[in-house]
Amino acid sequence: EAQVTQNPRYLITVTGKKLTVTCSQNMNHEYMSWYRQDPGLGLRQIYYSMNVEVTDKGDVPEGYKVSRKEKRNFPLILESPSPNQTSLYFCASSTRRGNSPGNTIYFGEGSWLTVV
């Protein structure tokens, strides 16, 4: 079954304590990205990756890091979390666009993060 799997699904942490949210996809997709969803702001892209070892900033990258050492994994790292990073986070993946006008983007179940 095609899946994008995130862990943890729920986390409460304290300000400044480094944390990592893992993301794994089993569809051999080239593109992966992270979004955060906030009330009144919708979903906004944090970082994206076009392939292994290729990452770039999205719309709201401040306070986050990512890495793409393997094709299937794309962890989101919060080096020093702050309360304004309390949000619902989604990992997403899709195949390379190529010459086609886009492909379906698959989302994980989401990770609820609370920073106190």
Added chain:
Amino acid sequence: SQQGEEDPQALSIQEGENATMNCSYKTSINNLQWYRQNSGRGLVHLILIRSNEREKHSGRLRVTLDTSKKSSSLLITASRAADTASYFCGCDNAGGTSYGKLTFGQGTILTVHP
């Protein structure tokens, strides 16, 4: 309007009725994708419609795209209580470096009363 702006913000109907949600965007798109999100859960992909397509169907769902008006609509026919959720349109913007990126609006909250 912003890219991927849904309308109405909230819609309340009775079971069996049809629900229509609209999405408007500003800049050219490669495709537009509709998603459903149950409260606090992930986004479930419903339909992708490409810029050269005008209408697509999937079960009780019908999506139209009017590129001249830069708008799309999602119609759910014979709605059920289980259709209660938030619905989002995501715009895959043409050109640029929008790799695997969708721009979303705030969504439409649909409530279907039994």
